[in-house]
Amino acid sequence: MRIDVWSDVVCPWCYIGKRRLEEALTSSGETTTVVWHSFQLDPSSTNEDPRDLATRLGEKYGRGRDWALQANAHVTGIAAEVGLEYHLDQAKPANTVDAHRLLHLARDLEEAGEVPAETQGRLKERLLKAYFTDGLPVGDHTTLTELATEVGLPTEQVREVLASTTYTDDVAADQAQALAYGANGVPFFVIDEKYGVSGAQPVEVFQEALRRASADRKPVTLITAPGATTDGDAACGPDGCPI
Secondary structure (H helix, E strand, O other): OEEEEEEOOOOHHHHHHHHHHHHHHHHHOOOOEEEEEEOOOOOOOOOOOOOOHHHHHHHHHOOHHHHHHHHHHHHHHHHHHOOOOOOHHHOOOOOOHHHHHHHHHHHHHHHOOOOOOOHHHHHHHHHHHHHHOOOOOOOOHHHHHHHHHHOOOOHHHHHHHHOOOOOHHHHHHHHHHHHHOOOOOOOEEEEOOOEEEEOOOOHHHHHHHHHHHHHHOOOOOOOOOOOOOOOOOOOOEOOEOOO
């Protein structure tokens, strides 16, 4: 089973949704491949914004810093329910395009067999933890190099990507694909290119989506005449057709 996920590494609900999906997968017993896709909540954001997160959010939504502090406290409490520790008062401003470009690098190296499977997933997890728990600047190239190397990406290739515009078009293509699916926000999950889950839904929603996808993948039940073999005499195969 393949699960495609669109999310941003500075999206609080994306981290919560990741944990809820993981819980659903554990209970389902399904063998899955999870592919992480890019989605920037704010492509215009900078790494040098002097405002703290609450101030930025309050001004962005026009509801003030006190409202943003309450919103941050609310999502921090929900994160704690799934075992995550948020320190949003320490969150550093970041443009996430470079983090997403490294996630594309990780995926390409996985497919080429140059790094172990799940390396992209480990990088995604490390980036989320870096932002929400560790208070690290995930738009900073030095920080990104350290985090990517920590999960097993080759240092020189990481530096080469960060020094270039490699994968920038892939990040944009991911964003366009999400919009084509009708996803105006993240997290957004697509299971086996058929079932979509929008938002950090309860675990039960993910479990139901996985159950339906699994049921769709069951083999067809063959109905034959009494005494007939399952391959039958009136069928053509790779070696020709019996007459």
